[in-house]
Amino acid sequence: MKRKALLFIFEGFCEFEISTAISMLRSTHDLHKFALANHAYRSEARLNVLPDMTLKEIDGADYDVLIIPGGDLKPIAEAHELFRWVANFAEQGKIIAAICSGVYVLAKSKVLQDIPYTVTLTKEQREFLGGFQEENYRYQPFVVHGHILTAQGHAFVDFGIELTKMIGELDKETIMDLHDFYHGKKNRRMEEYN
Numbered sequence: 069m070k071r072k073a074l075l076f077i078f079e080g081f082c083e084f085e086i087s088t089a090i091s092m093l094r095s096t097h098d099l100h101k102f103a104l105a106n107h108a109y110r111s112e113a114r115l116n117v118l119p120d121m122t123l124k125e126i127d128g129a130d131y132d133v134l135i136i137p138g139g140d141l142k143p144i145a146e147a148h149e150l151f152r153w154v155a156n157f158a159e160q161g162k163i164i165a166a167i168c169s170g171v172y173v174l175a176k177s178k179v180l181q182d183i184p185y186t187v188t189l190t191k192e193q194r195e196f197l198g199g200f201q202e203e204n205y206r207y208q209p210f211v212v213h214g215h216i217l218t219a220q221g222h223a224f225v226d227f228g229i230e231l232t233k234m235i236g237e238l239d240k241e242t243i244m245d246l247h248d249f250y251h252g253k254k255n256r257r258m259e260e261y262n
Contacts (some may be wrong), residue, residue: 071134074126076150076173077119078104080140082112082248085167085221087229087248096237102126104147112139113198123150128157133235138168138188138218138221139195151177161215165231168221175199185209185218221225 073093075086090099103109103119110116134157144150154177158164166174171187174180176199184204187194194200209223210230217234219227229247232238238246246253 070098071096071133072131073099073135075099075101075135076103076109076137076170077101077109077117078139079109079143080112081109081137081170082139082168083115083117083119083137084113085134085170085227086137086222087173088225089165089167089231090228092228092232092246092250093133093235096235099130104144104150120246123153126153128153128160128162131157131162133163133165133231135231136164136173137169138166141169144173145197147173151228155179155258158216163215163217163231163234165217165219165227165234167219167224168226171218172197174218175214179216180204180207180218182194183213183216184211185213185216187218188221199208 071248074078075090093099101117102121102123104123106119108116108118148172154173158177158179164179168188171185180201186206186208187212194202210217210219210226212230217230228250229243232243232246
């Protein structure tokens, strides 16, 4: 039986940043989308996406992975209920993967206290938004610290690959094949049949 993962969606979330991650997760997890309210949310590319449930309906014990995309932070800037829920999820040692501006949710949840992270927000934006410890910021494509993965928006392929490594259900050869495929280097299946 597949394990379960959560994907947080909100108005203006950036779907391309999570495309590789959710594609790679499908072999190991059932993905459930959740939001603050039960209605359609328009993504950055103007796709309408319905959540499977709201934050209030989630039993966190059923899930072992949480993915938070980047996007427009205005709709979630004051989502204190979400921040408390994410803090609780993190306290349980479950995998949390946030990309681009979605790392803001981790900062406001105090998940990033005293750990290295990356985020696609300038120093001025980080200071304005609050919650970020500047001395722990790293300008790197991604940062893995224990069960927390943060990534720059442009590193969405590596974000998906690192998340897959953290889950630990695929062998090294399969991960390398996925790395080559998603980076546009080669497709082993095509090479086997041609």
